Amino acid sequence: MGRSDSGDDVGDRNEDDGRDLTLRWSGQISLTRRILAVNIFALLLLAGGFFYLDSYRSRIVDSRVAQAAREARLIGEAIAAVDPALREPLIVRLAQDTGSQIRVFDRDGQIIKDSRALGLRSFVLHDPDKEDWGQDAARFLDAVIDVVVMAPRAPLYRERGPRQRWPDVEDVRLRHGISTTVWRAPDRTPVITAAARVPGGGVVMTTVNARDITRTVRIERFRLSMVLLLVSIVSVLLSLFLARTIVRPLRRLARAAVRVRLGRAREVVVPRLPSRRDELGMLARALSDMSLALRARIDATEAFAADVTHEMKNPLASLRSAVEGLSRVQDPALQEQLMAIVRDDVHRLDRLISDISDASRLDAQLSRAKFEPIDMVSLIDGLLSQRLARDVEREIRFRFDRSDDGPFVVLGEGARLERVIENLIDNAVSFSPDRGLITLSAMRGAHEVVLRVEDEGPGVPPDARDAIFRRFHSVRPDGEAFGRHSGLGLAIARTIVEGHQGTITVESREDRLGGARFVIHLPLYAR
Incomplete structure (x- = not known):
């Protein structure tokens, strides 16, 4: 109900409001880009699901490593439990059932049995140069994601000759227990080796190419990519729609405000956006009302200036005539009459100027x-x-x-x-x-x-x-x-x-x- 007793208070409030609304880092960025940036940021958070797949893959690999360790121990116990004459058929059958290559080493670490030498090729490495471009793209994405998430790089798997030692076999020979290692095949699929002691002497080692892990991860990544693509398209379209419904009316209002500022208030029709019931509609109608009030104020100011000119011309004309008459009239009575006219006109001008001054400053004084x-x-x-x-x-x-x-x-x-x-x-x-x-x-x-x-x-x-x-x-x-x-x-x-x-x-x-x-x-x- 009351008014501020000084313009400084209003100025301080305006400065505070301006500081509250200031966006330092994005003040130079358009609303369209800001809306798109916010939605793209949300999409990037969704894209973080790709990194979750790495932990998902790690859990699967850990599970398969534990499985390979159990299978190696059980195979070793099974080999020790059967007659030596039946060990080769048992090794072939176990290799076929587990999908792995089984090797048996003696106490000195020399190989004595191999499921591949027995005619079963259950462990096969694929040559990446002979695969199609889709697999090349998949391997490239695997490499990129591994770099981004800083996943540890497994050593490259290579076959070893008769005189070369396998790390898992040596580890079991020297420290007993079970040893496992995760390798990287040339096509970036995991290769898992597990070694365990054979009761009575020797070491058994299994080797499996866990291509199913890579295939599972890639299928999940493809599904996530499809979801992300669909969500991205919908998000971008919604962002553009939102920017269109917000930015375009704001631009129209800004252009109208610029034309008003350039002194073309009578020519400007500020859009009122009657169909909009949101804040933009309120802003449009407020700006329209403001422009109409400004136009009325300009018209009133011009009319006031014209009225002032008209009102001051009459006493000035009368004063000019009386002053000119004083220089020609010699009769004291007429001179006194002319001096009375001069005094009346001066008083009239003084009263008129005082009232004009009060009227012109009244609005500003009332506002303060x-x-x-x-x-x-x-x-x-x-x-x-x-x-x-x-x-x-x-x-x-x-x-x-x-x-x-x-x-x-x-x-x-x-x-x-x-x-x-x-x-x-x-x-x-x-x-x-x-x-x-x-x-x-x-x-x-x-x-x-x-x-x-x-x-x-x-x-x-x-x-x-x-x-x-x-x-x-x-x-x-x-x-x-x-x-x-x-x-x-x-x-x-x-x-x-x-x-x-x-x-x-x-x-x-x-x-x-x-x-x-x-x-x-x-x-x-x-x-």
Whole structure:
């Protein structure tokens, strides 16, 4: 309800609001790119699922390593349990069932049995140079993901000759227990070797190419890629749609605002976007209303400037004529008459300039004024006491009626509200007959204070009740000297009342045929 008592407070608030809305890192990026960037960032989080596949693959490999260790131990126990003559058929059958190559070594680490030498090729390495481009692409993606997630690089698997030692076999020979190793085949599929002791002496080693692990991971990655592709397309389309529905209206509003700034307010039609009920629609309608208010303010300023020019030309012309006449007239009586005209015109110009100055600065002063609770009954009592203390012209009488349902407190600036009442009293005095009665009254409504100023003059015709509040509109009573009023009193009164969120109107009196009644409605101050 109140107003800031200084422009510095408003400026500080505006600066704080500006700091709150500042985006330092993205202030130079368009909204379209920002919307796309946010959605792409969400897609990148979804793409992180590819990295999850690496941990998924690691768990599968660990499970297969544990399985290979168990199979090696069981195969070793099975070989030791059968007759030596039956070991070769057992080795072939076990290699066929497990899909691995089985080798048996003696106590010195020399190979004595091999499922491949026995005619079973259950372990086969694939040559990547003989595979199609799809496998090349898959291997490339495997390498990229391994680099990104910094997965440990397994050693390349190579067959060893009769004199070369296998690390797993040597480890079991020297430390007993079970030893396993994960290798990398030339086509990037895992190769798992597991070695275990054979009860009674020797070591058994199994070798399996776990292509199914790579195949499973690649299938899951393909499914995730399809989901990511579909989500990416939908996200980009939705981002473009969102950017279109936000950015395009903002650009239209920005272009309209630029044209208004360039001084083309009369040519600009700011889109109101009536079909939009969101914040952009509210912004569009607010900007449209602002441009209309600005256009009305510009028109009013131009009209005011034209009226000022017109009003000042008459006293200046009269003053010029009187001054020119003084240089030619020798008659003292005529000179005195011309000097009286000069004095009247000077006083008229001084009054006119003072009223113009007040009217032109009134809006700005009201916007910076500090409003305080004002008792309107006390204010009117004080004004009437001051007027009655002076000589009242033409024996005009005053009466002040007030109801008993007070207080009559409004929030406003006392000096401005006094100016309103004084202007209305001066207007009533001008139109009142000799010994006429001017009645002021104060009533209290549910949420407002109602003030009335009534006179016994000729009244205001219905078709002129709005025009009398316009600037420089002056209808003077018969017999009043020309130039005593600037025509700004009622216009100033309306500006002040509206600046206090009130209204002022004029109507006919209900109790008699003649006279005018000015009615002011001001919001009641709620404590």
